[in-house]
Amino acid sequence: MISDGSFRLDGKLALVTGASRGIGYSLSKELAARGAHVIAVARTVGGLEELDDEIKAAGGTATLVPLDLTDMPAIDRLGGSIHERWGKLDIMVANAGILGTISPIGHVEAKVFDRLMAINVTSVWRLIRTTDPLLKLSDAGRAILLSSSVAHAARAYWGPYAASKAAVEVMARTWAEESQQTRLRINSVDPGATRTAMRAQAMPGEDPETLPTPAEVAAKIILLCDPALDVTGKLYDARADKLLSYNDPS
DSSP, X not given: OOXXXXXXXXXXXXXXXXXXXXXXXXXXXXXXXXXXXXXXXXXXHHXXXXXXXXXHHTTOEEEEEEOOTTOHHHHHHHHHHHHHHTSOOSEEEEOOOOOOOOSOGGGSOHHHHHHHHIIIIIHHHHXXXXXXXHHTTSTTOEXXXXXXXXXXXXXXXXXXXXXXXXXXXXXXXXXXXXXXXXXXXXXXXXXXXXXXXXXXXXXXXXXXXXXXXXXXXXXXXXXXXXXXXXXXXXEEETTTTEEEOTTOOO
């Protein structure tokens, strides 16, 4: 257990990418339920509007940002807009990502590889770059970058996606090292197998009823937003509810 979960986030500002469905959708609802104002980012306007309706119905608030994460200048402008309107950011969750294709690495089309890296890696770097100064203005900045267990296994046919998540974890660790003397805490998350559309795409024969829901996984990830949490540069295994150091053989 990394937190007892009793904390509130009243007055906090949280940015979540990939907020229109899956883990990002559920995590946005969790943040709003604890009092945070959520900046919900996604391409799918309909999903964002449904999220907004649910957050409002529960008494929370959100700002919707329809944005394609391949539009890198738009990510830069987002940071500027947050600074102009709110002056800081308390929580950033880099959740959005795509699977690409599960195939031999030599058979992956160049355009598929390039798009996967743009969304899964380059957009995360742009997000880090634009939110870092804002998060450091918070009295308890928290950054969470979604990863995967495949980042640590050279699994056949998963090369591009695995490489993208390994890159994200290295960026998170580097950022954490560079921010040691600040109040910003940065961690990666391996959510484990979750009942999402991406999981169904990757494992079409799997029974989704055997997997935890996005809401169940989000209820664990939210613990990394605890203002009292003094852990950085770690990997959170949501299935085991365990923080791992990168030199931890387990």
